[in-house]
Each structure stands twice: as C-alpha cells, then as structure tokens.
Amino acid sequence: MINSTFAVVDLETTGTSLTKDKIIQFACVIIEKGKVVNQISIDVNPGQVIPLPIQKLTGITNEQVVKAPFFEEVALMIKNLLSDCVFVAHNAYFDFSFLNSEFSRLGITPLASDVLDTVELAQVFFPLSNGYRVQDLSQYLNISHENPHEALSDALATGDIFLNIIAKINAIPLITLEQIVKLSCELGVQNSKFLAAALRERCDTPKKVKSFDYEIEVVGDLALRVKDDRYLEKSSQIVKDYPRTLAEKTTFFEAQGLQLRAPQVQMMDSVTYFLNEADYKNELIEMPTGAGKTLGYLLPLLKNKTSREPVVISTSTLILQNQMLLDTLPMAQKLLGYPFKGLVLKSYRHYLDLDKFVLTLKNPVLQKQYALYQMAVLVWLLETETGDLEEIQINKKHLFYHHVHHDGHQEYQDSSPYVEHDFWFYLMKKKAVSDCIIVNHAFLCEEDHRRESLLTQSKVLVIDEAHKLMTTLEQKNQKQISLTEIYYLVKVLKETSAQLARSNDHRGTCEQLNYFQLFAEEFKEWYEDLENVILNQFIAKHKGQDIHLSEIEDQFSPELKLAIKTFNLWLNEFQSLLKKFEMSEFQFQKNSKLQLVKIEHQDTIERLLAKLQMTAHFFNYMAEGEARWFSQVNQNLVLNYFNFNAFSIEQTSWYQNFDKVLFTGGTLQIDSDSNFFEKRLGLSQLNKSQALDLFDYKKQAKLLLLDEKIDFGNEKKYIKKIAETVEKTYRAVEKSVLVLFTSHDILKGTYHTLNAALRSTDVELLAQDITGSNEKIIKRASQNEKCIILGAASFWDGIEIPNQHYKLVVMTKIPFDPPTRPMVKAYYDYLEAEGKNPFYEEALPQAGMRMRQGLGRLLRKETDHGVMIVLDQRLTEAKYGAELQKYLPQELPIELCSISEMVEEIAEFYKKK
Numbered sequence: 001m002i003n004s005t006f007a008v009v010d011l012e013t014t015g016t017s018l019t020k021d022k023i024i025q026f027a028c029v030i031i032e033k034g035k036v037v038n039q040i041s042i043d044v045n046p047g048q049v050i051p052l053p054i055q056k057l058t059g060i061t062n063e064q065v066v067k068a069p070f071f072e073e074v075a076l077m078i079k080n081l082l083s084d085c086v087f088v089a090h091n092a093y094f095d096f097s098f099l100n101s102e103f104s105r106l107g108i109t110p111l112a113s114d115v116l117d118t119v120e121l122a123q124v125f126f127p128l129s130n131g132y133r134v135q136d137l138s139q140y141l142n143i144s145h146e147n148p149h150e151a152l153s154d155a156l157a158t159g160d161i162f163l164n165i166i167a168k169i170n171a172i173p174l175i176t177l178e179q180i181v182k183l184s185c186e187l188g189v190q191n192s193k194f195l196a197a198a199l200r201e202r203c204d205t206p207k208k209v210k211s212f213d214y215e216i217e218v219v220g221d222l223a224l225r226v227k228d229d230r231y232l233e234k235s236s237q238i239v240k241d242y243p244r245t246l247a248e249k250t251t252f253f254e255a256q257g258l259q260l261r262a263p264q265v266q267m268m269d270s271v272t273y274f275l276n277e278a279d280y281k282n283e284l285i286e287m288p289t290g291a292g293k294t295l296g297y298l299l300p301l302l303k304n305k306t307s308r309e310p311v312v313i314s315t316s317t318l319i320l321q322n323q324m325l326l327d328t329l330p331m332a333q334k335l336l337g338y339p340f341k342g343l344v345l346k347s348y349r350h351y352l353d354l355d356k357f358v359l360t361l362k363n364p365v366l367q368k369q370y371a372l373y374q375m376a377v378l379v380w381l382l383e384t385e386t387g388d389l390e391e392i393q394i395n396k397k398h399l400f401y402h403h404v405h406h407d408g409h410q411e412y413q414d415s416s417p418y419v420e421h422d423f424w425f426y427l428m429k430k431k432a433v434s435d436c437i438i439v440n441h442a443f444l445c446e447e448d449h450r451r452e453s454l455l456t457q458s459k460v461l462v463i464d465e466a467h468k469l470m471t472t473l474e475q476k477n478q479k480q481i482s483l484t485e486i487y488y489l490v491k492v493l494k495e496t497s498a499q500l501a502r503s504n505d506h507r508g509t510c511e512q513l514n515y516f517q518l519f520a521e522e523f524k525e526w527y528e529d530l531e532n533v534i535l536n537q538f539i540a541k542h543k544g545q546d547i548h549l550s551e552i553e554d555q556f557s558p559e560l561k562l563a564i565k566t567f568n569l570w571l572n573e574f575q576s577l578l579k580k581f582e583m584s585e586f587q588f589q590k591n592s593k594l595q596l597v598k599i600e601h602q603d604t605i606e607r608l609l610a611k612l613q614m615t616a617h618f619f620n621y622m623a624e625g626e627a628r629w630f631s632q633v634n635q636n637l638v639l640n641y642f643n644f645n646a647f648s649i650e651q652t653s654w655y656q657n658f659d660k661v662l663f664t665g666g667t668l669q670i671d672s673d674s675n676f677f678e679k680r681l682g683l684s685q686l687n688k689s690q691a692l693d694l695f696d697y698k699k700q701a702k703l704l705l706l707d708e709k710i711d712f713g714n715e716k717k718y719i720k721k722i723a724e725t726v727e728k729t730y731r732a733v734e735k736s737v738l739v740l741f742t743s744h745d746i747l748k749g750t751y752h753t754l755n756a757a758l759r760s761t762d763v764e765l766l767a768q769d770i771t772g773s774n775e776k777i778i779k780r781a782s783q784n785e786k787c788i789i790l791g792a793a794s795f796w797d798g799i800e801i802p803n804q805h806y807k808l809v810v811m812t813k814i815p816f817d818p819p820t821r822p823m824v825k826a827y828y829d830y831l832e833a834e835g836k837n838p839f840y841e842e843a844l845p846q847a848g849m850r851m852r853q854g855l856g857r858l859l860r861k862e863t864d865h866g867v868m869i870v871l872d873q874r875l876t877e878a879k880y881g882a883e884l885q886k887y888l889p890q891e892l893p894i895e896l897c898s899i900s901e902m903v904e905e906i907a908e909f910y911k912k913k
Contacts, residue, residue, distance in 0.1 A: 267296030387423025627826030648682025848887030
C-alpha cells in the first residue's frame with residue numbers, strides 16, 4: 001500500500017447533505033513514488049443556486065459554474081481516474097461518501113478503494129500543530145496555500161501534507177512506529193493498514209532517511225528527545241556597568257539598536273530606588289501601553305540581583321509569559337551582557353508522567369480519541385524538551401489526561417527507567433538555577449492551596465498586568481460545586497471501586513471498596529433530592545435566576561434540614577473510611593491495567609472529597625462577609641460561595657515569601673482619589689507613581705459619542721443600532737475594527753445581523769465563542785488587516801493580537817457589572833453592610849477602568865492613530881458622567897454626532913493621517 005498510486009481529492013459542495021447538496025468543484029492530485037505526477041480541477045454545475053455563505057467561503061459564484069458541465073457529464077471520467085488509486089482526503093469520510101453518493105445516484109458502481117484520512121494521520125504525526133485544518137497544517141509545515149477552500153489549492157496542500165506525513169513516518173525511530181501501529185487499530189478508514197504497510201517496508205528494506213536535527217535515545221519502552229543540559233551549567237558573569245544618567249541610558253539602548261522612551265527611564269529609575277533605598281514593601285507604577293514596560297523593570301531587577309534568589313514575575317496570560325521569555329529576556333541579556341536564565345513555571349499537572357504513560361501503552365483503552373492521544377504523545381516525545389502537555393491539544397477533561405498527567409512525585413522511582421528523564425523533576429532542577437522565574441496570576445493565586453509550595457522565598461516579586469490580579473483572585477477564591485461534576489465523579493468512583501474489589505484477595509479491603517460504592521450511590525441520591533428541591537421550589541419561582549441562600553434558608557422544609565444533617569454524618573463516615581483504606585493492600589501484577597484503575601480511583605476520591613467538604617461548608621459554616629448562592633447551569637444546580645473578608649493578598653503565603661512586591665500595568669488609574677486598587681487587593685500600604693504618557697491624544701485619537709438615546713431594554717433595536725454603526729463606520733476605513741460588548745446575547749445577535757449585512761464584502765467577521773476560541777480569533781486576526789472582531793469581557797483588556805492595529809474601537813455600552821450577578825450583588829451587599837456606597841466604591845471605578853482599558857486597545861504604539869466610538873449617552877448625560885470621564889485622558893476630544901456624521905468624521909480624521 002505504501003508504494004501505491006495515491007489520489008488526493010478535494011470537493012467543494014453547496015452544503016453537507018448527501019441527499020440535497022451537489023458538487024460544485026472537483027480537484028485531484030496524483031502522487032506516485034513520493035512525487036506529484038498529475039493534477040486536475042473541474043468546475044461542476046450543481047443545477048441549483050449556490051448559497052451565499054458557500055460563495056463567500058469558496059469564492060465560487062453561480063456565474064462561474066453556469067456554463068460548467070453537470071456531474072453526470074464528468075462522473076465516469078472521475079471514477080476512472082480514481083479507480084486504481086488509494087483515495088486520500090482531508091476528512092476523507094466526507095469526500096469519499098459524497099462522491100459515492102453521487103455515483104450511486106447516477107447508477108454508477110461506487111468506489112471500493114482503500115481510503116486514507118489526513119486529518120487523523122496529521123493528529124498523530126504533527127502533534128505540535130496549532131490546528132488540523134488544511135490552512136493550519138500548511139502554516140505549520142510552511143506549505144504554500146494561497147486559496148483556502150478552492151478545490152485545487154486544497155488538494156495540492158493536502159498532497160504536500162500527505163508527503164510530509166510519509167516523511168515523518170520514515171524519520172521516527174522504529175520502536176515508536178511499532179507502538180503506533182499497535183495502537184492504530186482504533187483509527188478509521190484504512191489508516192491502520194497504511195501504517196502497518198509502512199512498518200513492513202521499514203523492516204524489510206532499511207534505508208537511510210533524514211531524521212531529527214537533535215539526538216534521540218531509547219529509554220525503556222520509549223524513544224525520547226535528549227534534553228539539552230546546558231541550561232544547568234553555571235554561566236560566567238560579565239555584566240556591563242548599569243547606566244545611571246539619561247545620556248548613559250540612551251547610549252546603552254542605542255548600542256543595541258533600541259529606542260529609549262521617556263517612560264522607560266522613569267520606570268528604570270523608580271525600580272532602582274524601590275529595590276535599593278525604599279523602606280516600604282509595595283510599589284505600584286502605572287506605565288503607558290507600548291512604552292517598553294517589561295524591559296523598563298527587568299533591566300534594574302536583573303542588574304541589582306546579588307544572590308541565587310530568582311526574580312519572580314507574574315503576568316496574566318501564557319502569551320505574555322512566552323513573549324517575556326522569548327523576546328524581552330533575550331533583549332535584557334543582550335543589553336546587560338550576561339545570559340540570565342529564564343523559566344516559565346507551571347504546576348506539575350501540566351506535565352507528562354512517563355511511567356503513567358507507559359502504563360497506558362501496556363493496557364490500551366479501546367477508544368479512538370484515547371488512542372489518538374497515545375500515538376500523538378509517542379511522536380511528541382521525539383520533539384518536546386519540556387513535557388508540558390499544553391504544547392499539544394489534549395482535552396483536560398478526557399480520561400487520558402487524568403491517566404498521564406504528573407502528580408508531583410515519582411511513584412515508581414526505585415524501579416523506573418524514567419527517573420532521570422522525568423520532565424517535572426528536570427523542571428525543578430532548572431528552577432534551582434534560574435535567574436528569572438515567570439508564572440501567571442492563576443499559578444500565583446493557587447500557591448496557598450498546594451500541598452507543597454512551588455515558589456521559594458525571594459527578594460522581589462513583580463506583578464505585571466496588575467489590574468487582572470483582582471479578577472484572578474476572585475476566581476480562585478470563589479468556590480463552586482457543580483452537581484454535574486459530582487454525578488460524574490460518583491459514577492467513576494462506583495466503577496473503579498467495583499473493578500478493584502473484584503480483583504483484590506483481601507477481604508477487608510474488598511469490604512471497604514464495597515462501602516465506597518455504597519457511599520457513592522447515597523451521595524448521588526442526596527444531591528439529586530437537593531437539586532430537585534432547590535430548582536423546583538426556589539429557582540423556578542425566580543425564572544431561573546441565581547438566588548442567595550440567605551433569601552431562602554428560612555423556607556427550607558424540615559425534611560431538607562434533616563437531609564443536610566444526614567449529609568454531615570455521611571461525610572464524617574466517608575472521611576473515616578478513607579483513613580482506614582490503604583491502596584498498598586492491593587495485590588495485582590505490576591504494570592497491569594489495574595494500576596490505571598488505581599490511579600483513576602485515587603484521583604476521583606481526591607476530587608470528590610474536596611467537593612463534598614465544600615458542600616458541607618456551603619450549608620454549615622457561614623462566615624462573616626461570606627456570600628453563598630445557587631445558580632443553574634444547563635439544567636443542573638451549582639453551589640457557589642465567596643468570603644470577602646478573606647479577600648486580601650496580605651493574608652496569602654506567597655505574599656509573605658517576598659521582601660518587595662512591584663505592581664505594574666498600563667491602565668491602573670492610580671491618579672484617581674478612590675484608592676480603588678489597594679482596597680480591592682486588601683493592601684494596607686502602597687506607594688504609587690505614574691510614568692509619562694506616550695500619546696498625543698489630541699492628534700492621535702478621537703472619541704465619537706452617538707448623539708442618540710438607545711433603549712437598551714429593546715434588544716432587537718439595540719442590536720440593529722450596533723450593527724448599523726459598525727457596518728457604516730467600517731466602510732469608512734475598511735481596516736480592522738474591535739467591537740466591545742457587555743452581554744454575550746447582544747454580541748451573538750449582532751454577529752448574525754452583521755454576518756448577513758457584510759456577505760458581499762471581503763471583511764472577516766470574528767466573534768468570541770461563535771467563530772472560535774480566543775486563541776483562534778487571535779491567530780486569524782493577526783493574519784488579516786480587514787476584520788471585525790466582536791468580543792466581550794476578555795477583549796476589553798486582555799487580548800493582544802500580533803501585527804494588528806485597530807482603526808476603530810466600538811464600545812456598545814458603558815461596561816458596568818450587572819448588579820444582579822450573584823458575585824456582584826454579594827459584594828455590593830457587603831459594602832453596604834460596611835457603610836459604603838457600592839456604586840461609587842466599586843461599580844464606577846470598575847467601569848471607568850474598563851473604558852480606559854478599551855481605549856488601550858486602540859493605541860499601542862507611538863505611531864498609532866484611532867477612533868473610539870461609544871454608543872452610550874450616559875457618558876455625558878448621567879450625573880456620574882463627569883466622574884467616568886476622569887478615567888479617560890483629559891486631552892482626548894469627545895464629539896457628539898449621528899452615525900452619518902461619524903462616517904464623515906472618521907473619513908476626515910484618517911485623510912489627515
């Protein structure tokens with residue numbers, strides 16, 4: 001099969017229905033002996049109108065196909081072309097089925113060829129690709145693919161992908177290919193047959209092939225990439241003198257071809273003083289966007305480092321972590337003349353445990369996705385140095401992830417051949433010699449909940465993007481118990497307990513395992529009764545809205561109160577059972593399938609016990625300043641609680657680990673009189689300073705306020721007005737536009753309205769959670785100068801898109817938090833109980849900061865220009881409007897105008913630029 005003639009096929013159709021839709025374009029690329037020997041592309045008249053979305057997607061119009069042959073006229077030619085070939089396609093299930101359906105319709109015998117699907121094969125052999133569409137793989141493999149969704153372009157690109165797959169098969173070690181073939185029986189079509197044939201050829205006719213550019217070694221049952229241990233070597237320190245004066249700093253930067261900005265000078269001097277002379281712990285420095293903030297604090301921090309204690313930097317996203325590691329730190333190294341070692345640090349659950357993974361190979365789970373993950377990891381182990389599971393696309397909710405992620409200790413350390421190759425412990429070695437450790441806010445906030453600290457004591461911690469720390473702290477301190485997850489954990493506990501009990505010869509342990517099954521069933525029944533009562537008796541009366549426990553607790557029936565007491569007794573008994581239960585009593589063969597069951601059983605108990613303890617707290621331990629509420633998600637009950645009194649970073653262990661903490665960001669609004677930032681973080685003392693702004697707002701920006709009152713309660717009219725504004729103002733610039741929403745429902749409605757209105761244009765419309773994840777939107781927007789992005793919360797302040805400059809930012813509404821949202825309502829109630837005004841203490845500062853952050857999406861560099869449009873007249877007409885405007889630059893011009901006047905203003909604004 002490996003030496004067959006391959007026909008790489010791509011179809012474009014009017015839709016996906018085998019009975020209603022028709023082919024509009026057929027393309028085929030013939031491959032023989034590893035080379036393209038022929039190609040063909042045919043337009044086909046479908047005999048029906050091509051839907052507008054298909055025309056927009058493929059570029060194929062009704063006019064283009066009207067004179068093309070019908071499929072009846074070319075069917076036999078296509079059948080003869082494909083008959084003696086192996087059929088290859090990207091998502092071959094669709095193309096092969098569609099063609100055969102058309103052949104059957106015409107009374108032609110369907111194809112009986114072997115079929116290969118490049119989607120599945122690519123998932124195995126290119127685990128580091130960001131996606132598995134043709135365009136994703138083309139980008140990953142540097143394949144020219146100029147016309148996506150044009151049949152011949154897609155077929156040629158798929159052919160190149162297929163040739164790359166063959167090359168990869170020939171490059172990987174034989175032991176890896178053998179293991180892949182064993183697992184491939186779960187694959188679809190004839191992919192397994194193809195891989196088996198490739199293995200036979202490798203064994204029968206050994207030949208020299210281009211392998212990897214680095215060393216591979218076989219350890220136990222695995223072929224692994226050899227780690228580069230140079231990171232662990234001691235570096236010779238040759239540090240240039242740190243520039244003190246402005247002239248020295250300017251020369252210092254210019255020598256490396258860098259431009260020194262005035263805010264950077266302020267940042268460098270402020271940080272130097274803070275480290276060496278200041279007698280306080282907390283410093284907050286607001287730095288304008290695009291001013292080189294990271295380099296501004298990194299240089300003095302690294303230069304003033306006098307011990308092996310690392311500088312620890314926490315930022316908001318993985319993107320920013322990698323940017324710091326791969327771009328900013330090397331720049332600092334070059335400036336200072338010393339190879340400072342930087343490391344992105346994550347918790348152990350992010351990393352692969354090699355022993356656990358080998359266990360899955362010895363005891364395969366007969367499920368397609370599980371096998372795909374196993375095969376992909378086998379190939380990935382030839383490429384990864386980190387073992388970070390984030391590098392490949394594995395669903396963290398999948399059973400495979402729970403079977404293979406690291407738990408922070410080496411269970412089989414004495415007998416394992418993988419001890420010296422363990423990814424997590426290698427990371428710990430790197431951490432011990434690192435000069436700069438980079439984490440994210442979530443990692444930082446989880447430190448208090450770990451059984452062992454991962455951050456050692458150090459002199460200084462930098463919290464970059466500091467305004468996002470507040471949100472992360474809220475998320476990490478808010479406890480949630482989803483009954484959907486409870487039911488799943490109970491199901492798994494019953495199954496694993498039963499499997500282990502059947503295998504164990506020790507009577508006592510068997511009885512305990514049987515008790516686990518019994519408890520699991522009782523807990524499930526209790527939760528189901530609770531769920532029915534709360535949903536039917538209380539939440540239903542509030543039309544599905546969230547409801548605080550304090551509002552309904554006095555209405556609990558005697559039966560419900562008794563059930564809560566019963567639950568507490570069950571929980572105590574469950575915990576007592578766990579103390580008696582020793583997993584070491586199990587008697588089973590080493591590396592058996594039961595070890596996987598044991599891993600899953602332990603993980604389930606740990607997760608379930610945490611949820612049960614949280615449930616007990618929810619119903620029994622009301623603390624001062626704590627809010628507890630019920631919510632309904634997908635027809636299931638969710639329990640939530642949060643303690644506002646405990647919401648202070650000064651009470652965290654990680655805060656105590658550092659002598660000095662530097663907070664910084666671009667939109668902290670520290671010039672306001674409210675002390676909002678330190679109040680929300682619970683800081684008793686904070687020194688604040690603000691660097692000069694880079695932008696001349698009078699020349700570089702303009703704010704246009706719609707001179708029309710919008711009825712936000714009338715969703716249809718509101719959506720129509722947003723869509724009209726976006727469409728008309730976009731046409732004035734025909735460059736990228738960011739539209740910011742406070743409601744996902746309004747965002748969704750606007751997307752559908754705009755999608756219909758913009759079909760005839762070449763703009764790409766991207767919408768959060770509709771056209772893809774944030775990561776996919778970032779990727780697609782970074783490659784397109786003409787796109788309209790519709791985004792909610794995270795797009796106000798958190799999404800950086802490379803190579804993208806928005807010409808327009810549209811704010812659909814002043815971004816106040818919904819006062820009915822339980823977390824918001826609970827905090828407002830808490831502030832009122834403290835004698836404070838929630839609107840001026842919390843709502844207004846939050847909205848003002850978000851507006852400023854939204855403006856920050858517009859101007860990122862000194863050369864940027866842009867217009868911000870606001871569709872909410874409250875900015876000027878409300879009694880608090882003047883207070884809101886304080887959060888915007890005073891020099892920013894604000895003009896009231898109609899939509900038609902906006903179009904004229906925007907055109908005039910850019911005519912001068």
